[in-house]
Amino acid sequence: MTASSLPTQSNLASQLINNILAIKPLAKLAKYQARKMIINRAEKIGVPWRENVRQLHLHNWEEELAKIENINLIYPEYYLCSFHAYETGNLSWESALEVESAAYAVHANIWPEAGINGDTRLRQNYHEVLKQQVIVPPQTILDIGCSVGMSTFSLQETYPQAEVTGLDLSPYHLAVAQYRTQEKNLAINWVHGAAESTGLSDASFDLVSAFLLFHELPQKAAQNIFQEARRLLRPGGYFTMMDMNPRAEAFKKMPPYVMTLLKSTEPYLDEYFTLDVAANLIDAGFKSPRITPMSPRHRTIVAQAE
Ligand SMILES: C[S@@+](CC[C@H](N)C(=O)[O-])C[C@H]1O[C@@H](n2cnc3c(N)ncnc32)[C@H](O)[C@@H]1O
Known part of the structure; x- marks a missing residue:
């Protein structure tokens, strides 16, 4: 055994966690504990998670679902797995009713001083980049992976004059959005x-935006979505995305066992981290993608349709 192959404490911890996660009941317990921890942390920083969910439960969601659900939709295979510690992933009321509170909690630690305002700051920073790099204000916008x-x-707030469409695979998330x-x-x-197959008309949008969608996708789906975005955009229109930045120091320094835990709730994170987004956008018919880091952990990518 060479010095470099000696197991470090971090590697051992990571291996141990992988072994634990491979045992189903233990993985279930780990996810339960992780969930309990995030709810407690959220409530500590002022996100009334349980109260928010209790309030939302008072609504008649089945009626809302019936208005939005396309019952003929065939879900891609990769989507039908557990995400974010929810057994049925994004296809559940549990995830739909908790996703807003979860966003506030998860983004609260991007900037230590921002706390509960971290989520708002992340979105503002994205729009600052768009305002600088999307030269003509868009009149028609599609938000893919819009969730709730x-x-x-x-x-819509940034471009009040624009006609905005939100698209998502989860009818539960869309019911909350509606x-x-x-x-x-x-x-x-x-x-x-x-x-990747919206059914919307060719060249019908000035801007296609994806905020925190791509880390949830296998590479093939990401490539198909770049092509679909190109089809949907008018010549000169923009594709923009915001997601984790694999080059961020925060990820490089992340202890391997923390990364392992993160991956246990994000099944395609490895595929996202190794995807060459700029090269794939060029292949799909976009020119000069620009990558702008805009948080210690995130980047915005802007590309114009040829
Ligand atoms: C992390 S959430 C995005 C959050 C949202 N854009 C926001 O800013 O809060 C990812 C969303 O992408 C959706 N999604 C995943 N794969 C998709 C696909 N192929 N097509 C449409 N939506 C998809 C999920 O259902 C989920 O609602």
Whole structure:
């Protein structure tokens, strides 16, 4: 055994966690503990997680679901797995009713001083980059992987004149987005569909945006989505995305066992971290993708349709 192959404490811890996660009941327990920890942490920084969920449960969601769900939609195989410690991933009420609180909690530690405002700051930084790099304000916008609409609402706020559409594979997330639209008295078009085959018309958007979608995708799906975005954009239109930055120091310094835990809730993280986004965008018909780090852990990528 050479010095470099000697097991370090971190590697051993990582290996141990991998072994634990391979045993189903233990993985279940680990996910339960991780979930309990995140809820407690959220409530400590002022996100009333359990109260938010309790309030949302009072609504008639089945009625909301019936209005939005495309019952003929065939889900891609890669989507039908556990995500974020939810057994049925994004296809559940549990994830739909908790996702807003989870976003506030997870983004609270990006900037230690921001706390509960971390999520808002992340979205503002994205829009700052867009305002600088998307030269003509878009009139028609598609938000792919819109979930419960947090990214869609911030696009509408940044471009109040624009006609905005949000698209997602989860009808449960979309039901919450639709409910929030009524609360906010906005007119957003919600589509239950897959970002790689939207069924929307050619050249019908000035901007296709994806906020925190790509780390949830295998590489093949990501490549198909770049091509679909190119088809949907008018010539000169923009594709923009915001997601984790694999080159960020924060990830390089992350102890391997913490990374292992992160991967246990994000099944395609390795594929995302090794995807050459710029090269794939060029292959799909975009020119000069620009990558801008805009948080200690995130980057924004802007590319214009040829
Ligand atoms: C982390 S959430 C995105 C959050 C949201 N954009 C925001 O800013 O809060 C990822 C979303 O992408 C959706 N999604 C994953 N794969 C998809 C696909 N192929 N097509 C459409 N939506 C997809 C999931 O259902 C989930 O709602």
